[in-house]
Amino acid sequence: MVEVESLRKALHRAGIADVRVDGTSRAAYSSDASLYRVVPSAVVFPAGHDEVAAALDVCRREGVPVTARGAGTSVAGNAVGAGVVLDFSRYMNRVCSIDPEARTAVVQPGVVQAVLQRAAAPFGLRFGPDPSTHTRCTIGGMIGNNACGSRTLGYGRTSDNVLAMRVLTAQGEDLRLDSAAPTMSRTLDDLATVVTSGLATVRTEFGRFGRQVSGYSLEHLLPENGFDVSRLLVGSEGTLAVCTEATVRLVTDPAHRVLVVLGFPDIAAAGDATPEILQHRPTACEGIDSRIVDVLRDRRGSAAVPPLPAGAAWLFVEVVGDT
Structure with missing residues (x-):
């Protein structure tokens, strides 16, 4: 791997203005929403297409890997890497x-x-x-x-x-x-x-x-x-x-949205009912069971949980329409 300061200078010579190699910046970009931590060599904030091209050219010559990063919300280490991290959110955000x-x-x-x-x-x-x-x-x-x-x-x-x-x-x-x-x-x-x-x-x-x-x-x-x-x-x-x-x-954007909450005796029954529900072409259908709801009640109190139909599992089904 190329030395960090040499990489910074090469990126600057290529016309890229915002390059960070300080410990704080590299530490901040060493993780995403996952459990992984990989410290990058440099963090680059490209101002436009040409600066992205210049960064890739430098990394190609120097043999440095590149990781494109959005907001770092990936949960599987997708937004971390040992080479140059490209963060588009600072300038290329229009x-x-x-x-x-x-x-x-x-x-x-x-x-x-x-x-x-x-x-x-x-x-x-x-x-x-x-x-x-x-x-x-x-x-x-x-x-x-x-x-x-x-x-x-x-x-x-x-x-x-x-x-x-x-x-x-x-x-x-x-x-x-x-x-x-x-x-x-x-x-x-x-x-x-x-x-x-x-x-x-x-x-x-x-x-x-x-x-x-x-x-x-x-x-x-x-x-x-x-x-x-x-x-x-x-x-x-x-x-x-x-x-x-x-x-x-x-x-x-639809004029009207309606959320229908359906109660079932268990999550298996909720799953069995899903194919029939899908025939009505909902925009969303999400399922949870009582284990999640019970944790919320235990930690936040019953007031944190809205009234739900009877059962131990629920499907939240959204339907939309112009009327």
Whole structure:
């Protein structure tokens, strides 16, 4: 690994203004929401696409690994690494534009999900996926781990809501991934060859269930799926390319939401009832059992738990509509 001070100087020479190698900054970025701790060599706050490209160029020459980081809400050590950590949330955090007619938004990776929601709200629109960390998680981070949230049933995963991306590869390629105007690239040609040589495996082993999120979703590259490289990159945790801009789909915010709470004798019974409930096309369906509720009552008192239907397990079902 290159010496820390030499790395800082190399990054500065490349034109990157905000580089931190002090102990406090490196310690702050050594952990995320997981139990892991890996101290990085440097923390870089890129101000734009060109600075990201410059950082990747330095790291490629010096043999330094790169970790793209959003808000650090990952629970499996996804946002920590021993090399350079790229934090997009300080400067690359803009909602660049919203097209209410096309129902799309162009965003930088560091924009917080809740900020995008506020920008889209005046048009009666919203970004569909909404993780519990929506007040702090970034769209770039959601792209990294293909975030879902409780309303996946209604709006799908992040991969279902990304239409185009601008990315930088480890080799330094600047790719604009848009199914309407695909970029010509040697890397993409090689990728197509990989998929073509393994069509049977990709068709039978990938995309087999709805909440298949992190990893390399090669099913999106099948000919019948339009060789959608943007959707492949969603969930790859920045290991295939670094996103510097994304065009995302927006959905209409419903006029009315109703939450229905259903009680069951146990969690197994709640699970058995779920397929029938899904026929009514809810936007969300979440289950908990009495063990969670009992802990809350014990620690916070009965007043902390709203009245629930009789039973030892519950399904919380959200339905929406225009009336």
